[in-house]
Amino acid sequence: QVQLVESGGGLVQAGGSLRLSCAASGLTFSKYTMAWFRQAPGKEREFVAAISPSGAITDYVDSVKGRSTISRDNAKNTVYLQMNSLKPEDTAVYYCAAGFRAPTTSRGPANFGSWGQGIQVTVSS
Numbered sequence: 001q002v003q004l005v006e007s008g009g010g011l012v013q014a015g016g017s018l019r020l021s022c023a024a025s026g027l028t029f030s031k032y033t034m035a036w037f038r039q040a041p042g043k044e045r046e047f048v049a050a051i052s053p054s055g056a057i058t059d060y061v062d063s064v065k066g067r068s069t070i071s072r073d074n075a076k077n078t079v080y081l082q083m084n085s086l087k088p089e090d091t092a093v094y095y096c097a098a099g100f101r102a103p104t105t106s107r108g109p110a111n112f113g114s115w116g117q118g119i120q121v122t123v124s125s
Contacts, residue, residue: 002026002114009119020081022096033102034079038092047107093118
């Protein structure tokens with residue numbers, strides 16, 4: 001059974017930084033594309049970033065490009081999202097997702113079959 005557990009969320013002031021982590025178990029991690037999505041109150045879940053199984057390819061939504069970095073450690077079965085220069089509009093529940101050999105640039109939630117429970121990120125102005 002695939003399990004994804006997010007950590008590292010919380011409350012931060014605008015301009016600050018957070019690093020989200022997602023620990024995966026129950027899967028051959030190195031064969032999965034990993035991604036982060038987020039959902040703000042009253043809005044649909046949106047793609048944030050993705051990374052290919054090897055880590056060689058990454059993709060970002062324009063709103064976080066240049067401020068965020070997705071990375072992974074296949075030895076630790078963990079994916080990270082480093083977020084800098086946070087803005088109030090980054091406030092959302094952030095979800096980790098895993099897709100077996102999913103196209104890294106597909107961005108569609110349907111390509112990811114396993115999801116974490118989500119973790120709250122709140123950016124105060």
